[in-house]
Structure formats: structure tokens, C-alpha cells
Amino acid sequence: MSNDTNTITKRERDCVICLKENSSSGFPMRLHQVAALMNIKAPTALNLIRRLERKNLVEIQDGMAMLTKKGEETVIRILLVHRTYESLLCQSGVPKETACEEVAEVDYLMSEDNARLVLKKIGSPEKCPHGKPIPMEELH
Amino acid sequence: MSNDTNTITKRERDCVICLKENSSSGFPMRLHQVAALMNIKAPTALNLIRRLERKNLVEIQDGMAMLTKKGEETVIRILLVHRTYESLLCQSGVPKETACEEVAEVDYLMSEDNARLVLKKIGSPEKCPHGKPIPMEELH
DNA sequence: AATATCATTAGTATATACCTAACATATGAG
DNA sequence: CTCATATGTTAGGTATATACTAATGATATT
Structure with missing residues (x-):
């Protein structure tokens, strides 16, 4: 077996995040934009996005990339x-940016269920240290 | 550059942990034992251990593998x-084994410094959920 | 001396992740 | 309408990590 459509790699993670954060109101992104933002050629x-397509996280049309429903959920x-x-980490005293960088290395490897329990334990904050909402009901 | 001697992969992580947990009192391990314990041929x-050797985490002698000082620290x-x-995770309500499995996927990617701060925040427990000591002074 | 055990070499394969060079195609400027 | 630019795509190449099998070497045990 090799086509593991349920796990992703670090770069694939970076790519779907990039797609989410830079495609305004669900509008697809140009490939060269993805490349520029990710600092790759x-x-x-294209290769990366094709892998994501195989995993049903992204759709490509006319050189534009867009997250699928599964991609959005991911x-x-x-x-x-x-x-x-x-x-x-921030509650523990780690600087915001340090925390963000470290967590970006592991967030795609950890389960939502466990995170929800941890979230509760740390007092169910509604926003992350950057002020962005911590998603809850959007998920199910 | 490519010879990144400061980062390790998941399998390399598994291997040094295996070496630590199965070599009684600093005694080296046979390669076939490592292979058997890690479920690989x-x-x-051998390949894996040679990579670890290049990173100065393991020494090989006469088909025996042993952690170096740097390996022990790692x-x-x-x-x-x-x-x-x-x-x-366990304090948050995650079952012991679930927690262990998830953390094993990410522990080698996270910093000691941040972990120490988190440890303090969760009340500086002296033992992990399995009853094993949480190392402190051994480190510095 | 024969056998079993282990280490090692060599060769193959896949996935990820990166690149350059070349080609295709569309679009806007002149 | 043509040229230049922008963009996407192909083709081909490199490197690392992770795995395998088959064959060979070396060393012990019986």
C-alpha cells in the first residue's frame, strides 16, 4: 500500500493552510501564487498540489487550486x-511566535479529539494568542 | 546543505528510544535485535543505524549499536x-495509551525548553502516567 | 565439518521534496 | 496582428528516507 489518503506531510499541511489563508471567500488560487507564498518553484x-488532489483535499481547474470540502475540514x-x-504554550510562558512556529511542526499530526480535551483543560479560550478564533461548532 | 545532524526523523527517533529502552546498563545492542524490535529487516x-552514526547519535562496533553521549542526551x-x-493529555482526560501513541508522533519535534514551561504549568508532576520519572536534573 | 546465526552488500522500489530547461498558451501592448 | 510577458505544464534530474529481497561473509555452535 502507498496511497495513504488520510495522512499528510508537513509541506502538504503548509499548502492547505496557505490555500485557506490566501483564497478570499472560497475563491481559487493561482498556482504561481501558491509557489511564491511557499517559496518553491x-x-x-504543481507536484505538491497534485498530491493533494489525489488525496481529495484540493481541486485543480485551469491552473487554479481550490480546497475541496474534505480539504476545508482538514x-x-x-x-x-x-x-x-x-x-x-503561551499560557505556559512561551512567546507567541515561538509557540506558533513549534506548533506548526506538529499540529497536522495530532488529533482533534485530544485537542478539544486540552482546550477545555486550559479554560476554553475563545481566541488564540494571535486573536484568531478557536474553531468549535464549525467542525461538526 | 543536507547533512542536518540536528534534526531526526520519526524512525530515527524510534530507533534511539529502542536503543535506550533495550540496552541494559549502557550495554550495546545487536542489530538483529533492533530490527526485530522495530519490525524491520x-x-x-543497519541503514537506519548508519544514518544515526553519521549524526553522531550512535556508535557501531562489531555489529553492536550503542548510543553516544549526544545520543543519550537526545x-x-x-x-x-x-x-x-x-x-x-492524561490530565485532560485522554486515555494513557492514546496519549502515549499521539505524543510519540511529535515528541522529537518539540523543544525541551517549551516542554519545561508546560511541565511547570501542569503542576510539575514527577512521574508520567505510566509511572516513569520525568527527567529534570539529568539533563544539565 | 556442517549448520545456524548474524552482519553486510548490492540492487530495487516508492514517496517526498526540491530543481532547471523547455515548451504551450493566453493575454495585453504596441 | 505580432511580440513580449505571464503562467501553467512537461520532462528530466537530484537527494533523502524508508523499506524490501537475495546473496555473500563471517563467526560460532554442535
Whole structure:
């Protein structure tokens, strides 16, 4: 077996986050934009996005990339985990940016369910240290 | 550049942990034992251990593998991080084994410094949920 | 001496992640 | 309408990590 459509890599994670944060109101993104934002060359970006397409997280049409429903869900899950552990680290005394960087390395590997329990334990903050909302009901 | 001797991969992480937990009192381990414990074939294990050798984490002699000083330090750092976040998850209501599995995917990617701050925040427990000590002074 | 055990070499394969060079195509400027 | 630019895409290449099998070497045990 090899086509593991349920796990993603760090770069794939970065890419779906990039797609989410830079496509205004669900509008697709140009490939060269993804490449520029991710600091990679166009063919590398195309390759990456094609892998995401195989995993049903992204749709490509006329050189434009857009998250699928599954892709959107994946991003929201990652963001919930990200903002939860980011909040935990900041509450513990870790600087905001340090926390963000570290959590970005692991958020896509951790479960939403566990994050929800941790979120509760740290007092259910409604916003992450950057002031962004910690998603809850959007998920189910 | 490519020879990144400061970061390790998941399998390399698993390997140094295996070496630590199965070599009684600093005694080196046979390669076939490492292979068996990690569920991989001997040549794969040899390859892995050679990578760790290049990173100065392991020494090989006569088909025996042993952690170097740097390797020991790496393991202790990983275990501190592991047991800290494992404790956090369990305190939050995550079952012990679930916590252990999830944390094993990320412990080698997270910093000791941040873990120490989290450890303090969750009440500086002296033992992880499995009853193993959370290393402190051994580190510096 | 034969056998079993282990390490090692060599060769193959896949996935990820990056690149350059070349080509295709559309669009806007002149 | 043509030229230049922007963009996407192909093709081909490199490197690392992770795995395998098959064959060979080396060392012990019986």
C-alpha cells in the first residue's frame, strides 16, 4: 500500500493552510501564487498540489487550486489543534511566535479529539494568542 | 546543505528510544535485535543505524549499536518532552495509551525548553502516567 | 565439518521534496 | 496582428528516507 489518503506531510499541511489563508471567500488560487507564498518553484508546487488532489483535499481547474470540502475540514481540524496548543504554550510562558512556529511542526499530526480535551483543560479560550478564533461548532 | 545532524526523523527517533529502552546498563545492542524490535529487516536497520552514526547519535562496533553521549542526551530530551505532553493529555482526560501513541508522533519535534514551561504549568508532576520519572536534573 | 546465526552488500522500489530547461498558451501592448 | 510577458505544464534530474529481497561473509555452535 502507498496511497495513504488520510495522512499528510508537513509541506502538504503548509499548502492547505496557505490555500485557506490566501483564497478570499472560497475563491481559487493561482498556482504561481501558491509557489511564491511557499517559496518553491512552480513545478514543485504543481507536484505538491497534485498530491493533494489525489488525496481529495484540493481541486485543480485551469491552473487554479481550490480546497475541496474534505480539504476545508482538514484545515479546520489543523487550526483547532494549532490554536489550542499555541494557547497552551503561551499560557505556559512561551512567546507567541515561538509557540506558533513549534506548533506548526506538529499540529497536522495530532488529533482533534485530544485537542478539544486540552482546550477545555486550559479554560476554553475563545481566541488564540494571535486573536484568531478557536474553531468549535464549525467542525461538526 | 543536507547533512542536518540536528534534526531526526520519526524512525530515527524510534530507533534511539529502542536503543535506550533495550540496552541494559549502557550495554550495546545487536542489530538483529533492533530490527526485530522495530519490525524491520536487518538491512533496513543497519541503514537506519548508519544514518544515526553519521549524526553522531550512535556508535557501531562489531555489529553492536550503542548510543553516544549526544545520543543519550537526545533520548533524554525526547523523553522529557514525551512524558510532559503525555501527562498533559492524561490530565485532560485522554486515555494513557492514546496519549502515549499521539505524543510519540511529535515528541522529537518539540523543544525541551517549551516542554519545561508546560511541565511547570501542569503542576510539575514527577512521574508520567505510566509511572516513569520525568527527567529534570539529568539533563544539565 | 556442517549448520545456524548474524552482519553486510548490492540492487530495487516508492514517496517526498526540491530543481532547471523547455515548451504551450493566453493575454495585453504596441 | 505580432511580440513580449505571464503562467501553467512537461520532462528530466537530484537527494533523502524508508523499506524490501537475495546473496555473500563471517563467526560460532554442535
